[in-house]
Structure formats: C-alpha cells, structure tokens
Amino acid sequence: MTASMSQCLLQMVRTDYTMSDYQSEIAPRWCAGCGDNAILAAMQRLCRDEQLPPEKTVCVSGIGCASRLPHYMNAYGFHGIHGRALPVAEGIKIRRPDLQVFVTTGDGDCCSIGAAHWIHAVRYNMNMTLLLHDNEVYGLTKKQASPTSPKGLKSNTTPFGATLNALNPLTVTLGITNVSFVAQAVDWIPDLLYDIVSKAYHHKGFSFIRILQRCPNFMEHRFDDYVRDPSSTRILTHGNGLRLKPELSRVYKNQQTHDPLDLAEALTLARLEDEIPVGILYNDPSVPCYDELRAGERPSTPALVETVLNEEFDKVGIWPATAAASGSGA
Amino acid sequence: MTSDSTSPLGEALELRRETAEARETGPRARPAEVLQEHIVEIVSDSGEGAQRCGQSLAAIAARSGNGIWTVEIIPAEIQPPPRSIAGASGNRVRMASDRVTNVGDEADLVVAFNEQVLLSRLRTGEVKPGASIIIDNCWANDPDPEIARAYEKVRAEIRVGGYRLYEVPMEAECQKLVPDPRRGKNMFVLGMLCAIYSLDAALARDQVRFTFAKKDQKIIDANIELLDAGRAWAEANLDLRYKIPAPPVTEPQVVMNGNAALALGVVASGMEVCAMYPITPATSASHYLSAVFEKVGCVVHQAEDEIAACTFAIGASYAGKCAVTITSGPGLALKQEAIGLAVMSEIPLVVIDVQRGGPSTGLPTKVEQGDLMSAVFGSHGDAPKVVMAASSIEDCFYSVITARKIAETFNMVVVILSDAALSTAQQPYPRPQFNADWLAPPVDQSTVPEDALPYDWDERTGIMTRFIPGQPNGMHCLTGLAHDRGSHVAYDPEINEEGLLNRSRKLAALQTTLRLAPVFGDDDGDLLLIGWGSTKGAIEEAVTRLRAEGHRVSSLHLKYLQPMASGIDTVMRRFDKVMTIENNWNDPPDDPLISPDNRRYSSLATMLRARWLVDVDCWGTARGQPLKPAAIKAAALAKLGKA
Numbered sequence: 009m010t011a012s013m014s015q016c017l018l019q020m021v022r023t024d025y026t027m028s029d030y031q032s033e034i035a036p037r038w039c040a041g042c043g044d045n046a047i048l049a050a051m052q053r054l055c056r057d058e059q060l061p062p063e064k065t066v067c068v069s070g071i072g073c074a075s076r077l078p079h080y081m082n083a084y085g086f087h088g089i090h091g092r093a094l095p096v097a098e099g100i101k102i103r104r105p106d107l108q109v110f111v112t113t114g115d116g117d118c119c120s121i122g123a124a125h126w127i128h129a130v131r132y133n134m135n136m137t138l139l140l141h142d143n144e145v146y147g148l149t150k151k152q153a154s155p156t157s158p159k160g161l162k163s164n165t166t167p168f169g170a171t172l173n174a175l176n177p178l179t180v181t182l183g184i185t186n187v188s189f190v191a192q193a194v195d196w197i198p199d200l201l202y203d204i205v206s207k208a209y210h211h212k213g214f215s216f217i218r219i220l221q222r223c224p225n226f227m228e229h230r231f232d233d234y235v236r237d238p239s240s241t242r243i244l245t246h247g248n249g250l251r252l253k254p255e256l257s258r259v260y261k262n263q264q265t266h267d268p269l270d271l272a273e274a275l276t277l278a279r280l281e282d283e284i285p286v287g288i289l290y291n292d293p294s295v296p297c298y299d300e301l302r303a304g305e306r307p308s309t310p311a312l313v314e315t316v317l318n319e320e321f322d323k324v325g326i327w328p329a330t331a332a333a334s335g336s337g338a
Numbered sequence: 339m340t341s342d343s344t345s346p347l348g349e350a351l352e353l354r355r356e357t358a359e360a361r362e363t364g365p366r367a368r369p370a371e372v373l374q375e376h377i378v379e380i381v382s383d384s385g386e387g388a389q390r391c392g393q394s395l396a397a398i399a400a401r402s403g404n405g406i407w408t409v410e411i412i413p414a415e416i417q418p419p420p421r422s423i424a425g426a427s428g429n430r431v432r433m434a435s436d437r438v439t440n441v442g443d444e445a446d447l448v449v450a451f452n453e454q455v456l457l458s459r460l461r462t463g464e465v466k467p468g469a470s471i472i473i474d475n476c477w478a479n480d481p482d483p484e485i486a487r488a489y490e491k492v493r494a495e496i497r498v499g500g501y502r503l504y505e506v507p508m509e510a511e512c513q514k515l516v517p518d519p520r521r522g523k524n525m526f527v528l529g530m531l532c533a534i535y536s537l538d539a540a541l542a543r544d545q546v547r548f549t550f551a552k553k554d555q556k557i558i559d560a561n562i563e564l565l566d567a568g569r570a571w572a573e574a575n576l577d578l579r580y581k582i583p584a585p586p587v588t589e590p591q592v593v594m595n596g597n598a599a600l601a602l603g604v605v606a607s608g609m610e611v612c613a614m615y616p617i618t619p620a621t622s623a624s625h626y627l628s629a630v631f632e633k634v635g636c637v638v639h640q641a642e643d644e645i646a647a648c649t650f651a652i653g654a655s656y657a658g659k660c661a662v663t664i665t666s667g668p669g670l671a672l673k674q675e676a677i678g679l680a681v682m683s684e685i686p687l688v689v690i691d692v693q694r695g696g697p698s699t700g701l702p703t704k705v706e707q708g709d710l711m712s713a714v715f716g717s718h719g720d721a722p723k724v725v726m727a728a729s730s731i732e733d734c735f736y737s738v739i740t741a742r743k744i745a746e747t748f749n750m751v752v753v754i755l756s757d758a759a760l761s762t763a764q765q766p767y768p769r770p771q772f773n774a775d776w777l778a779p780p781v782d783q784s785t786v787p788e789d790a791l792p793y794d795w796d797e798r799t800g801i802m803t804r805f806i807p808g809q810p811n812g813m814h815c816l817t818g819l820a821h822d823r824g825s826h827v828a829y830d831p832e833i834n835e836e837g838l839l840n841r842s843r844k845l846a847a848l849q850t851t852l853r854l855a856p857v858f859g860d861d862d863g864d865l866l867l868i869g870w871g872s873t874k875g876a877i878e879e880a881v882t883r884l885r886a887e888g889h890r891v892s893s894l895h896l897k898y899l900q901p902m903a904s905g906i907d908t909v910m911r912r913f914d915k916v917m918t919i920e921n922n923w924n925d926p927p928d929d930p931l932i933s934p935d936n937r938r939y940s941s942l943a944t945m946l947r948a949r950w951l952v953d954v955d956c957w958g959t960a961r962g963q964p965l966k967p968a969a970i971k972a973a974a975l976a977k978l979g980k981a
C-alpha cells in the first residue's frame with residue numbers, strides 16, 4: 009500500500025527536469041576555453057540525471073573563478089567569502105539533510121585561504137560533494153602563484169619563478185583522518201568527469217574531487233601534453249569504481265584496476281609525477297558522518313524547550329520560604 | 339546515608355559540637371552583629387576549591403533570601419605555581435538584605451588559604467582598611483624556613499596595616515577528618531563562614547549535597563563532616579558573628595552566572611544551532627549550552643576556528659532558523675569579514691561577544707568594555723548591524739530572546755555585548771515563565787510566488803522576505819557582491835546605493851520602535867552619568883549614594899548602542915554636565931600631552947558626542963576590574979567640582 013502511495017506522490021513531484029532547468033538566466037562569463045565550463049556542464053547533467061529538484065539543491069562557493077559557478081546554476085546558490093565555502097556548506101547541511109549540497113571552490117580558495125576548513129571538512133565527513141577546480145593559478149586576481157602552482161611558474165608575484173614545490177591536494181586529503189572519498193578528474197574528458205561527479209554524489213559522506221582544469225589565459229598550454237597524449241593519463245577502474253565505456257577505453261589504454269579501499273595504493277597513485285591518475289582513488293562508505301552523528305534524537309518543539317528550561321531552572325531555583333527546604337533541586 | 343553520629347568521625351563531631359554549644363554560653367558568646375551587607379572574599383591556590391566554597395556560600399545566602407553578587411577571582415593560568423600572588427583563585431561574595439546589583443567596593447572579610455594569595459588582594463586594594471582576615475596558620479611552622487619567614491612577614495604587614503587577623507588551624511583541623519586537607523579545606527571554610535554569617539546549617543548541608551551530587555556518597559559525607567567541623571570550630575573559637583537579615587523569598591527565583599543565563603537564553607530563543615570556538619571568557623556559555631542544547635534537539639558545533647564558527651552559523655541561518663555564534667573580542671575581530679557577508683546578504687545572525695581586556699590577547703580573564711566600537715563599526719564598508727548590551731544576569735537571558743527576534747524580523751546581524759564581569763558573576767533573578775512566543779517560527783518552505791524577487795526591499799522599512807532553500811521558485815544565488823533585487827551581481831552605482839540605503843533603512847525602522855529606559859534619579863540636575871552594559875548596578879548604586887548626600891546626580895543606562903533610542907539628547911540637555919561611565923580606555927585629560935584636540939574619549943562618549951552634538955565627558959578605567967560604586971561616586975564628585 010505504501011509503495012503505491014509513494015508512487016502516487018512521486019507522480020505529483022515533477023520528474024521531467026531537463027538540462028535547461030538547471031541553467032540560470034545568466035550566461036557563464038568564464039573565458040573561452042576555460043575548464044570551468046565543463047565542470048558546470050557535468051553538474052547540470054548530474055542534476056538532470058538524478059532529477060534533483062532545483063529548490064532542494066544548494067551550490068556553495070567562496071571567491072575566485074570557480075566560485076562563480078553557483079550564479080550559473082538554477083538552484084539555491086551561496087557565493088560567500090574567500091575560503092569559507094566549506095563551513096557555510098556545513099552550517100547549511102547540519103539541520104537540513106533534505107538538501108543536496110555541492111561546494112565549488114578553487115585551488116586558492118580551498119588549498120590556501122581555506123586550508124583549515126578543507127582539513128576539517130574531510131574529518132567531519134558530512135554528506136556533500138566538493139569540486140576543487142584546480143587550475144594551479146589565481147585567475148580572478150590575474151595570475152599569482154597558487155599553492156598548487158608548479159615550481160618555477162612565472163607569475164605576477166613570482167616573476168623569477170615559483171620558489172616552492174606544489175602542494176598535492178590528493179596526498180593531503182588522503183592523509184586526513186576520516187577521509188572517505190577522494191577522486192581526480194580532468195576537464196578535458198567530460199564523460200569521465202561526469203562519471204566521477206556522479207560517483208561522488210552517490211557516496212555517503214564528504215566526497216572530494218580534484219578536477220585539473222585548464223586556464224587558457226594564465227596557464228596556457230599547461231596540460232597540452234596530457235590532452236594530446238592519452239597514455240599520460242592513467243585511468244583507475246574497478247568493479248566498485250569507474251567502469252570505462254568501450255569508446256573511451258579504446259583511446260585511454262593506460263588503465264589500472266584500483267580497489268578504492270586500498271589507501272596505500274591510493275597514496276602511491278596520488279604521488280605519480282609523469283602521469284595523471286584519473287578516477288576514484290579512495291572510497292570508504294563506512295566512515296561515520298558528522299551530520300548524522302549530530303542529528304538530534306528528537307525534533308525541537310516548544311513543549312520540549314519548556315520542559316528542559318524548567319529542568320535547568322529547577323537546578324538553580326530558589327523557592328518561597330515554605331518550600332525552601334525541599335527546593336534545593338536535583 | 340551514614341549519619342554523623344554512627345561514624346567515629348561523627349561522634350567526634352558531636353563532641354565538638356557540644357563543646358561549642360557549651361562555649362556559646364561562655365564569655366565568647368555574643369549576639370550576632372546585624373548588617374545590611376557584607377563583602378567576603380575566599381582565596382586559595384588554584385585547585386584548592388575556594389571558588390566552590392564561594393559559590394556555595396552565595397547559593398546558601400541566596401536561598402536564605404539574601405541578595406547576592408559573586409565574582410570569580412581567576413588566575414590567568416590553569417596551574418599557576420602554588421603560594422603565588424598571581425595564582426590567587428577564588429570568589430568574592432557580596433551579600434545584602436536587599437538586591438545586589440554589582441561587585442561592591444572593598445572586602446570586609448577575607449579568608450585566605452595562604453599568605454601569598456592574600457597579598458594579591460591586599461596589593462590590588464581590594465580589602466577595606468580594618469577588615470577581618472582569616473588565614474590558615476599552618477605556614478607559620480612550615481618545615482621550609484623560607485615559607486615560615488614569608489608567612490611571618492605578611493603577618494607583620496597585616497598587623498601594621500590595622501587589619502583584624504584571625505589565624506585558624508584550617509589544615510590541622512581538616513587533617514583530623516580527611517587525609518588530604520588541600521581537598522577539604524574549602525568545605526571547612528564554608529562551615530566557618532556559615533557560622534560567621536548565621537546561615538542555616540540544614541540549608542548548608544543541602545547545598546553541599548547538591549554540589550557533590552554526582553560524587554560518591556562517601557565523598558558527600560566527608561564534605562558534610564568538614565562543613566560541620568568548620569561551623570563548630572568557628573562557633574567555638576571566633577568572635578566574628580554577623581546576621582544579614584533577609585526578607586522571606588516570595589517568588590521563585592533562579593541564581594546563575596551571566597554565561598549560563600546567555601546559554602539558557604539561546605535555548606529559550608528557539609535558535610537551533612550554535613557554532614563556536616573556545617575563547618575566554620565566553621566559552622563557559624558554550625560549555626553550559628553543550629550540556630543542555632541536545633536535550634532540545636539542537637546542536638553546539640565546535641568549529642575549527644572563529645571564522646568557521648561564524649560562517650557555519652551563517653550557513654545554518656541561511657538554510658533555517660537564525661543561528662548564534664558565541665565569542666570574545668579576538669574572536670569578534672576574526673569574524674568581522676563574515677559578519678559583513680551576513681549584513682550584505684541579509685542573513686539573520688546573533689553574535690554574542692563576552693568582552694575581555696584588549697587589544698590582542700590582552701587580559702583574557704578580565705573585564706573590559708572594549709568592543710563597543712568594533713561591534714558597531716566592525717567589518718569593512720558600511721555594515722549596519724544591531725548592537726545591544728546586557729546589564730545584568732537576568733538581562734543576559736532576555737537579551738538573547740530579543741536579539742533572535744530582531745535578527746529574524748529584520749534579517750540583520752545582532753551583536754549582544756556581555757563581559758567578564760557578568761560572565762562569572764552570579765545573581766538571583768525572578769524565575770522566567772516560559773512563553774512560546776519566545777521561539778522562532780518554523781522555517782518557511784512554502785512556494786515563492788512567481789516573479790517575487792529575493793531582495794524585494796520594502797521602501798518603507800528596507801525589509802525583504804528572504805527565500806530559504808527548499809522553497810520552490812525561490813532559487814537565486816545569494817552573494818556577498820553588490821547585487822540588485824534579483825540577487826544578481828551588479829556594479830551599477832545606483833543599484834549599489836539602493837542596497838546600501840535599504841540595509842541602512844532597516845536600522846532606522848528598528849530605531850523608531852525603541853524606547854529609552856527611564857532616567858535613574860531625577861529627570862534634571864547637575865550631572866547625568868550615562869552607562870551601558872555590566873556597569874549598570876555600580877553606576878546606580880553610586881547615584882543612590884550621591885543623591886543620599888544631596889547631590890543632583892542621575893543616570894541613564896543604554897540597552898541599544900546601535901541604533902540608539904530617540905530622546906537621549908533631550909535627557910542630556912536637562913543636565914548641566916554629562917559624563918559616560920565606562921570600563922574602557924580614555925586619555926586622561928590632565929596628561930601633559932593630552933589636549934582637547936587629541937584626547938581619545940571612551941567608546942560610548944565618542945558615539946554620543948558624534949550623534950547628539952553634546953559635550954559629553956567620560957570617566958572610566960581599564961584595569962581589568964569591574965567598576966566600583968565608590969570609584970564612580972568619586973569621579974562624579976570630581977566632575978561636580980566637589981572632590
């Protein structure tokens with residue numbers, strides 16, 4: 009009976025969202041050839057395929073080119089302040105399990121100014137998906153070195169070349185307590201990008217996707233060799249992970265079967281220097297989620313508030329003389 | 339429970355009690371001196387329990403119907419070296435026949451567990467000339483000759499200083515009952531104090547049982563034995579005997595400190611999420627809230643930092659009911675960018691700032707009203723927010739309820755300023771009667787009408803109706819960038835000013851609803867003192883004393899600092915002179931370098947001068963101590979030219 013009932017209800021809910029239902033009236037203002045466009049398309053495709061009601065979908069971002077994404081989605085968007093997308097998203101999720109929360113952030117936003125929140129978001133393992141648009145440079149502020157910039161990169165703040173080795177977002181994330189989902193995608197293989205975003209969406213917990221993303225203005229040609237030579241991309245496949253479609257499999261022959269529960273191998277893959285690993289490096293759905301751990305056992309009602317307040321007042325109560333002796337509380 | 343009389347210790351106690359009763363009829367017995375009020379301080383090394391002793395004494399007095407105000411004496415370190423001046427830890431308890439609203443002036447009686455912690459009180463001028471001092475005499479014969487010498491030195495200083503010294507064998511007496519007197523002295527002292535202040539023995543035992551309710555019965559029994567022993571010893575050996583008559587308690591009251599009141603205010607306001615990061619002196623509010631909030635299905639989230647705490651609260655507010663973040667000055671500074679985001683995007687948010695001494699790390703455990711300017715003017719650009727200050731323990735409770743309502747009605751940030759003087763001070767107040775109207779309404783999930791805009795500012799009030807995630811048709815991208823009514827990023831000058839105007843209008847709309855508190859004292863006179871926040875009780879007590887001496891002095895206390903209620907100028911102009919009383923810095927006008935051209939005024943004085951064009955002077959100190967009525971009175975007399 010309940011099945012037919014819920015089917016009836018399902019009929020009443022719109023289930024025919026198309027791609028355009030997730031497109032806002034604002035046309036994306038990223039540069040031509042910017043990898044962010046592919047990420048936006050993957051997001052919208054996911055929403056359509058999952059038939060996510062736009063009013064139940066929230067895209068949270070910080071500041072930077074990547075953080076403009078919520079403006080281009082027809083959903084609830086929160087374009088906040090630099091580096092703080094994650095705590096905002098956590099605040100949204102803590103009392104609203106019904107909302108699908110996506111965080112779109114860049115390498116400066118996530119790995120530099122927001123680095124503390126990145127570490128703790130992994131540890132909280134709340135149900136949400138993070139898309140790290142990593143173009144290895146600050147774009148919106150016009151080319152400064154970012155923490156993920158390759159050593160030697162000449163930028164406006166490193167005119168003689170970036171001094172330090174690049175921070176590796178994958179090894180960092182894999183090293184954090186409670187890590188539950190880490191993947192890497194590239195903007196130039198949209199089908200795989202979509203598959204990975206979809207896997208991340210279905211993961212229970214905090215899913216972290218680093219997306220290598222081309223910046224045609226400030227990191228021109230950075231990934232050209234990889235785009236041209238498919239063998240430099242190592243696709244990670246597994247029965248529990250990605251399954252490559254035949255047409256992609258024909259092009260990307262450099263494949264490795266990788267069990268997403270194998271953390272040691274995930275770290276080895278994350279450290280690959282000459283090849284880009286693409287796929288799901290780590291996926292452990294058994295890690296507890298902070299939003300579930302902290303979900304109240306009972307809803308807050310006026311009666312409950314009154315009861316608890318009175319209990320607390322009783323503990324520190326002073327009563328009129330007649331009841332003084334018995335009134336010292338529990 | 340084992341009764342006193344069946345244990346060997348109990349028998350010993352009975353014996354001592356009989357002895358004490360016998361002595362009562364002897365030459366030492368004398369009637370208790372009747373007092374209107376008394377200030378007692380109990381100080382020990384950290385960990386010896388003087389704070390528990392003071393709090394228990396206050397609770398017993400409050401339950402007897404006395405007005406009380408307690409203040410913690412807190413060392414800045416967790417384990418300061420023993421027997422050190424900096425390590426003094428304890429409580430001041432002011433007890434009176436009537437309601438007490440502040441910490442008072444100097445102490446009438448000090449109980450010190452060693453002479454070094456006593457010095458901390460003497461050196462800071464906290465002890466009244468001629469006051470009684472009770473000290474543990476175990477140090478006189480300490481095997482370490484240096485300790486014995488140090489004790490002797492202070493003993494001489496006390497005698498020369500004209501204090502009444504009572505050397506009590508606290509340690510020796512406690513050793514008869516417990517193996518480690520360091521862990522029992524406080525209850526022995528509590529017993530002594532109950533005898534000294536003629537407090538009911540049964541009530542005292544009840545209080546000890548309540549204090550140790552979570553402990554083993556053996557521990558409760560041992561503490562009650564110590565309590566009774568202290569009482570018996572004092573009755574037998576001390577000639578200090580006071581009675582502070584109390585009117586019978588006629589209405590139910592609750593007694594708690596300011597931070598507990600803030601925490602219960604959060605529960606009563608219907609807010610469901612508190613995000614915080616540990617910081618003194620605000621944290622105990624979150625401790626208390628953490629213990630009760632989950633019982634009502636709500637969450638205290640300890641974030642990774644102050645910024646995360648604020649943005650977490652903003653996220654929770656955005657997707658649901660107004661949330662709260664609790665902090666102190668340095669945390670407020672860190673949150674300012676996020677507060678600006680809430681202002682710009684019009685997300686309701688309550689920020690509780692329990693102020694401490696600044697700038698920087700400053701005086702973490704001590705009081706200062708130093709954050710008014712950063713609360714009102716903090717964040718970059720024009721960021722109008724509401725700022726209110728709590729002036730009593732009771733006001734801490736109700737301020738949170740009001741703040742939540744304002745925040746949600748106007749979609750604004752509301753900052754509540756409390757401070758270290760209220761955070762640990764305990765005071766009884768009428769038990770609040772729960773009212774369902776305190777709570778926030780359920781989160782709106784209704785369908786947004788076609789064509790409705792997320793920032794559809796009402797021209798009359800500047801207020802918009804926010805769309806909450808989950809509301810069909812309400813999809814928009816909220817942004818901290820300048821935006822138009824559709825929440826679209828807009829750099830257009832007119833659109834930017836439209837947003838600025840409407841966000842500012844909300845403050846004006848709220849301002850029209852504010853009512854000024856009545857003047858304390860006559861409506862006109864020679865001098866008006868203006869205060870805000872925790873100094874209310876001390877200012878009004880000073881005014882009462884001044885008026886009793888015939889001076890034409892009144893006071894006005896401001897609850898809302900931003901916006902300010904109308905009529906303040908009218909009140910100010912009815913007095914010859916106006917001066918703010920603030921617990922924060924102002925340049926001393928008599929400093930050779932200070933002139934009217936460069937003098938920096940206290941915060942409220944600066945704001946009053948700017949808004950009302952009245953020549954408002956200021957007086958205050960930033961010594962990390964609560965302002966005292968006597969000091970305020972002296973400042974007022976100086977201002978009147980009668981010093």
